[in-house]
């Protein structure tokens with residue numbers, strides 16, 4: 381079945397007990413057993429819950445994977461992937477990953493003996509020269525957060541797997557979603573999501589997910605999911621599932637609106653630089669057109685007047701809300717260096733203070749452009 385159909389139906393057959401068309405929220409912590417160790421597939425809700433199973437089945441189908449595991453947040457999903465490694469293992473990671481991912485790597489996982497090297501994953505030679513004999517994982521985002529750099533998934537997978545057979549390539553597909561790009565089909569071993577973003581789509585839930593093809597990795601991740609326990613509740617799984625049903629139409633509109641907003645910003649003399657993967661000015665726009673269905677809903681830009689002017693602009697918008705996060709129906713604006721990526725301040729991967737990041741929502745695009753126009757004011 382095609383993507384839109386799977387988004388609405390995969391894992392979501394009418395409830396066998398009642399015929400309920402929408403997946404029930406199984407708000408229970410435990411399940412009755414017919415005899416000791418004899419049950420209907422569910423024992424205790426940390427290990428499994430039918431609402432979570434529906435979400436996991438749907439996500440696996442959408443990413444072209446075989447297995448998915450849902451988590452309480454994107455960070456919990458990321459942490460669980462890294463727990464596949466052991467002290468002394470080395471990770472090559474993208475230089476502009478989400479600030480919280482960098483914080484987890486540097487301030488939590490390093491203390492458990494993992495080693496990290498950060499590279500520009502758009503440059504295959506940088507990846508190649510960062511690989512060490514103990515490299516077990518390559519971690520990247522494309523488009524990256526917040527610089528929207530686009531990495532060639534097929535080429536990166538080739539480099540990593542050829543140089544380090546047995547090492548895994550993990551892709552944080554939060555910005556693109558499986559509607560725009562499917563990393564597993566391009567050679568990645570592991571996909572992770574913050575379902576808080578486009579998959580949930582309505583800024584009303586925090587969640588995460590991992591999708592894989594390998595039965596062996598799935599077994600190890602399922603063990604960790606249960607042993608560590610960072611699982612989502614059934615209500616949260618239901619909200620993400622409900623969001624996913626409209627993912628395709630939302631992503632089409634996010635892409636259309638963001639392209640128009642990027643075009644408007646590029647036409648403004650006050651704007652110094654606009655970053656949007658499908659814009660001709662983007663260094664990897666040809667790759668983006670090959671790899672992604674549209675350019676996505678995220679746009680970043682800087683002003684000629686600098687960082688202080690950027691702060692004034694984000695505080696002057698009315699339709700764009702000044703807030704962290706992204707991927708909801710409503711448009712958001714922020715300064716990554718001071719907000720989402722504050723944890724990278726002072727580090728080699730710090731984001732320039734004047735960069736403004738937009739999550740372009742589903743409002744009428746004329747209102748979005750008018751709002752940015754007035755906010756740019758006299759800067």
Ligand SMILES: Cc1ncc(COP(=O)(O)O)c(C=O)c1O
Pocket residue numbers: 453454455456478480481521525552554555573574575576586587588705
């Ligand atoms: C690309 C990306 N990955 C992961 C995360 C972390 O997800 P969560 O906030 O759901 O823990 C975020 C959050 O902003 C993100 O933008």
